[in-house]
Amino acid sequence: MEDSEVAVELRQVTKRFGSFTAVKNVSLRIREGEFFSLLGPSGCGKTTNLRMIAGFELPSDGEIYLHGQPVGQLPPFKR
Structure with a gap:
């Protein structure tokens, strides 16, 4: 599994x-x-992290990536 893509x-x-x-x-x-x-x-x-990954909260600092693409400004329905 080490060769699998970072999701x-x-x-x-x-x-x-x-x-x-x-x-x-x-x-x-x-x-x-x-x-x-x-x-x-x-x-x-825990919930705050999940809400940021899902797009319901925006991080104050840092970056979130899904399949290598930055999604910090994408709404939930586009993630």
């Missing part, structure tokens, strides 16, 4: 709501066909 990539993604930082400097790669889980306590940013 989702977050590069130093941060999300702030006012003075509150919900997600700070997250970088990860999920390859095509990989099983992936976000685990953590309530309020740690």
Whole structure:
């Protein structure tokens, strides 16, 4: 599976709501066909990360890529 394409990539993604930082400097790669889980306590940013990947929230900093293409400004229905 190491040779498979990177399907989702977050590069130093941060999300702030006012003075509150919900997600700070997250970088990860999920390859095509990989099983992936976000685990953590309530309020740690799991849902915020998923909402940014889906396009329902925009990152304050950093970049999100789907299949190597930047999607930071694409609406959810085009992802």
